[in-house]
Amino acid sequence: MKDEQCVRFLQWALPLLHMRWPGFRRVRKQVCKRIDSRMRDLSLAGIDEYKVYLHDHPDEWVELDALCRITISRFYRDQGVFATLQQRVLPALARQVLDRSDTLFRVWSAGCGSGEEPYTLAVLWAMELQPQYPNLSIDIVATDADPNMMRRARDAGYKFGSLKIMPESWRDRAFEIEGDNYCLRLEYRRCVQLLPQDIRQEQPEGRFDLVLCRNLVFTYFDDALQLEQLRRIVDAMHDGAALVIGIQEKLPDGAKGLSVCFDEQRIYRKNGDVVDPKWI
Numbered sequence: 001m002k003d004e005q006c007v008r009f010l011q012w013a014l015p016l017l018h019m020r021w022p023g024f025r026r027v028r029k030q031v032c033k034r035i036d037s038r039m040r041d042l043s044l045a046g047i048d049e050y051k052v053y054l055h056d057h058p059d060e061w062v063e064l065d066a067l068c069r070i071t072i073s074r075f076y077r078d079q080g081v082f083a084t085l086q087q088r089v090l091p092a093l094a095r096q097v098l099d100r101s102d103t104l105f106r107v108w109s110a111g112c113g114s115g116e117e118p119y120t121l122a123v124l125w126a127m128e129l130q131p132q133y134p135n136l137s138i139d140i141v142a143t144d145a146d147p148n149m150m151r152r153a154r155d156a157g158y159k160f161g162s163l164k165i166m167p168e169s170w171r172d173r174a175f176e177i178e179g180d181n182y183c184l185r186l187e188y189r190r191c192v193q194l195l196p197q198d199i200r201q202e203q204p205e206g207r208f209d210l211v212l213c214r215n216l217v218f219t220y221f222d223d224a225l226q227l228e229q230l231r232r233i234v235d236a237m238h239d240g241a242a243l244v245i246g247i248q249e250k251l252p253d254g255a256k257g258l259s260v261c262f263d264e265q266r267i268y269r270k271n272g273d274v275v276d277p278k279w280i
Contacts (some may be wrong), residue, residue, distance in 0.1 A: 024068070031067060035047075161183075
């Protein structure tokens with residue numbers, strides 16, 4: 001299938017899945033390759049035949065939806081975001097948890113892929129912040145709709161390319177080399193709970209002090225679905241909790257309940273009675 005054929009197909013199909021073509025423009029090759037493979041499996045000659053197949057077999061839309069999942073990630077992705085979390089956001093949130101006489105700092109990593117984001121946060125907390133807050137434990141709930149990504153996250157073995165921008169001292173302490181893989185030591189996995197969930201259909205229970213929803217909802221979903229998901233995310237946050245989205249993303253028009261804290265890093269705070277001037 002030629003690129004222009006795939007582009008036209010995606011521009012037609014994505015809105016029917018409540019997704020946005022602009023979000024897929026730069027990553028379309030990953031999706032187009034999967035669609036090609038799917039058409040071969042179905043013995044279809046081309047994209048026109050696949051459109052007919054979708055019409056005749058409505059269940060195929062579920063398969064197509066799965067083909068459109070983007071699985072690009074790495075440890076310490078967007079270094080400035082993690083630096084701001086370490087230096088400003090996590091300490092402020094930790095104080096809030098302690099102020100409400102709690103001992104559990106809860107984090108939700110939505111669309112966690114193969115685990116790079118939640119594991120980065122687990123390592124950061126253990127090495128930089130746990131010594132400062134010995135009475136706090138961190139609980140990171142990581143969700144993703146792709147069962148293959150969940151399996152890779154549970155295995156927690158990665159190629160060097162996925163870790164190369166992570167601070168070297170963290171990498172050396174947190175990983176052990178097994179063949180060609182860097183395997184995350186068990187002590188840094190224990191605080192991460194992996195749940196196979198599609199954010200459009202379900203989300204983890206309870207309320208969170210920090211939610212990371214980067215390069216998923218606000219890149220690939222259409223405006224109406226973005227607003228719906230944002231409302232559910234905000235409802236799952238404590239007052240004063242933080243939301244982090246992708247640095248190339250923006251919240252949809254009509255977004256409510258959040259204030260900008262660090263605009264360049266796309267870090268927001270849930271409005272409420274909790275006020276800490278050290279955030280500013």
